[in-house]
Amino acid sequence: MAGIGFKLQKLFQEDYFSSRLKAYAFAGLVTSGPWLIVIVTIALIQWLTSYFSIVTLEERGIFNLSVSYCFIFSQVILGIQQLVVTRYVADLFYEKKFKEIFATFIGMTKFTLLIATIAWLIFIWVSPLPFVFELVIFSLFITINLIWVLFLFLSAAKFYQAVAYSFLIGATISVGLVYLISVNIDRLPSFEHASSLFLLIGFTIGMIVTLFGLLMSMLMTFPEREMKRQFNYLSYFDRFPSLFWTGFLYNIGIWVCNWVIWFGEGSSTLVDSFIYNRTYDTAIFWSYLTIIPTLIIFVVSVETRFYERYRVFYGYINEGGTLQQIKRAKASMQLVLKQEMERLFRSQGVFTLLVVVTAGYLLSSLALESTIISIFRFTTLGAFSNAMVLVITLILLYFEDRKGAMITSILFFGLNFTLSFVFLPLGYEGYGLSFAIGSSLAFLYAVIRLITFIDEVDYYAFCTPNENNSSYSRQPFSRMGQWLDEKTFL
Known part of the structure; x- marks a missing residue:
């Protein structure tokens, strides 16, 4: 969270109750804003589906659990790289190697997509849901994973407003689409789990809008970009294994x-x-x-x-x-x-x-x-x-x-x-x-x-002393990063 202090200190220096209230509101926006926006969005979707009586209890359960599974396991996947990448990016900021930050973002994104795809393949192996439904879950799962990656980099760059606005716009679109689906449900095709599928599509589209908002913010934040050394951050798994654990x-x-x-x-x-x-x-x-x-x-x-x-x-x-x-x-x-x-x-x-x-x-x-x-x-x-x-x-x-x-x-x-x-x-x-x-x-x-x-x-x-243990001396992740950087197909 280091970096928002200038904004908070400025607000607290103004000896007004309203300024302090703004400071706490700003801190709340940074820490809990995206989370609360998503929760409120899901709650509104639940209320809309109940109000229009278009979705059975089972269909609402399928929608809820699809979203919950995507968020829970995307958080676990994020935890694999989160602190290691955060430390690496912080060092790049300190060394003013801003061009390498975007390359690191691309590298982390590729690894996240790989792990998320493997997790989804395990899910469809055991799930009898229609493949179209599983594809929508995959789209939502990938979207949420990429949102966490972008959130990490934009937080490091202190671009918190962009994060909050992107979530807010995406949430508004999600609720709006669910409303349109609710009032036009009779005109939509009818098949097994159709209601929960349409709800999930509406929510996913809103999250995709959030993703693109964050991506645009990422591109504006790092105008100087290069594609070399995308996987150099893997060396920090050797250097700081404790951060991974x-x-x-x-x-x-x-x-x-x-x-x-x-x-x-x-x-x-x-x-x-x-x-x-x-x-x-x-x-x-x-x-x-x-x-x-x-x-x-x-x-x-x-x-x-x-x-x-x-x-x-x-x-x-x-x-x-x-x-x-x-x-x-x-x-x-x-x-x-x-x-x-x-x-x-x-x-x-x-x-x-x-x-x-x-x-x-x-x-x-x-x-x-x-x-x-x-x-x-x-x-x-x-x-x-x-x-x-x-x-x-x-x-x-x-x-x-x-x-x-x-x-x-x-x-x-x-x-x-x-x-x-x-x-x-x-x-x-x-x-x-x-x-x-x-x-x-x-x-x-x-x-x-x-x-x-x-x-x-x-x-x-x-x-x-510096963290320089036997794991680091073997450098398996460093060698992996060098090997991946040499492969043009990545």
């Missing part, structure tokens, strides 16, 4: 509880293609909406107070500051980080507690059954710990503690996976416990790691 295991850890519970009590299979657990999936969906305050507060606190002290501290280290200057900068940075983390824990903790206490009233107003409400209380606690794990992992990466971030992600994934199997025989009574306990234990480790690391951050800044 951190991003990959964290993204899997988010969903591993769902995957295990899909095979437990209350699980269902729709059209022999989609496995799901409606009760748990609904609870976890609403729980993740409760962590939006964490994302907003974290961005505001990091970019307006912490980052300035962080830059001063490392500025003295890199530019030869005196011992007293370094000590004062360290103390100031530690104090601000402690204050901001305490404020974040307190604010999100109070909000989470309020949601848990009022869950019965809030979710009953949405006509959700008591079982979902009971699970929701546990998953909300788990979502709180998950958000804190994410925040502390990012802070550890700020300080180049890649080992600590990797261990945090390993614990986050490992505990959630193991405890999901342990509590699975309990059925509904155990759902949510694995996510809450596993995420909380990973959160506890992350806090301890951050405290101990920050206490000796000056030692690590001066004495930690």
Whole structure:
């Protein structure tokens, strides 16, 4: 998120309530805007189909699960390259090698398309859905994967407005197309799963518009482009393997509880293609909406107070500051980080507690059954710990503690996976416990790691050697990148 601080600091310097409100709104747009736009879009589509009574409950379920599967597994695919590419692109920005950024984008896009296509082929191998339906799912899946890739590069370039506007325009088109389909459903061809297919086509077209909006923004952001060294970023898998494990295991850890519970009590299979657990999936969906305050507060606190002290501290280290200057900068940075983390824990903790206490009233107003409400209380606690794990992992990466971030992600994934199997025989009574306990234990480790690391951050800044292990000495990914760059057909 580094880079939006100038905008936020300017707004906070204006001593007006409206300016501070704009600052938090801007941070919300950056962190949660695209996510919320997609959620609202799907909700509006559900409301339209229910209002016009054009789609059966099963057809709405097929549409929901098609979209959900595309988003869930695209996030897992993104996690394979996300942090490694982010680090590589950050180094290119630092070295002012702007022409190579677009080449890296092309390389990452090709690898993402390859992995996504393999995942889709596995899906159609087990799915009996009509091939036309599977092709539409493939189009949506590829589109979402490419959106994440573009989102990564545009975020690195600080072009957040383009991201939000692209999502907003695409969402508007999706809803508009669904409305047109709703009022003209009798004129459309009728065949098996026709209603859900037309809904999926409308949503996919909107996402494609979002994709092209982001692509145009990418082309405008990087006018100087070259196609050489597209796969040079693969060398960073050798140089920073911990970044791969951190991003990959964290993204899997988010969903591993769902995957295990899909095979437990209350699980269902729709059209022999989609496995799901409606009760748990609904609870976890609403729980993740409760962590939006964490994302907003974290961005505001990091970019307006912490980052300035962080830059001063490392500025003295890199530019030869005196011992007293370094000590004062360290103390100031530690104090601000402690204050901001305490404020974040307190604010999100109070909000989470309020949601848990009022869950019965809030979710009953949405006509959700008591079982979902009971699970929701546990998953909300788990979502709180998950958000804190994410925040502390990012802070550890700020300080180049890649080992600590990797261990945090390993614990986050490992505990959630193991405890999901342990509590699975309990059925509904155990759902949510694995996510809450596993995420909380990973959160506890992350806090301890951050405290101990920050206490000796000056030692690590001066004495930690470069990451130069045996994996890097073998350089398998570096050689792969060189080989791919030499192939003209790519």
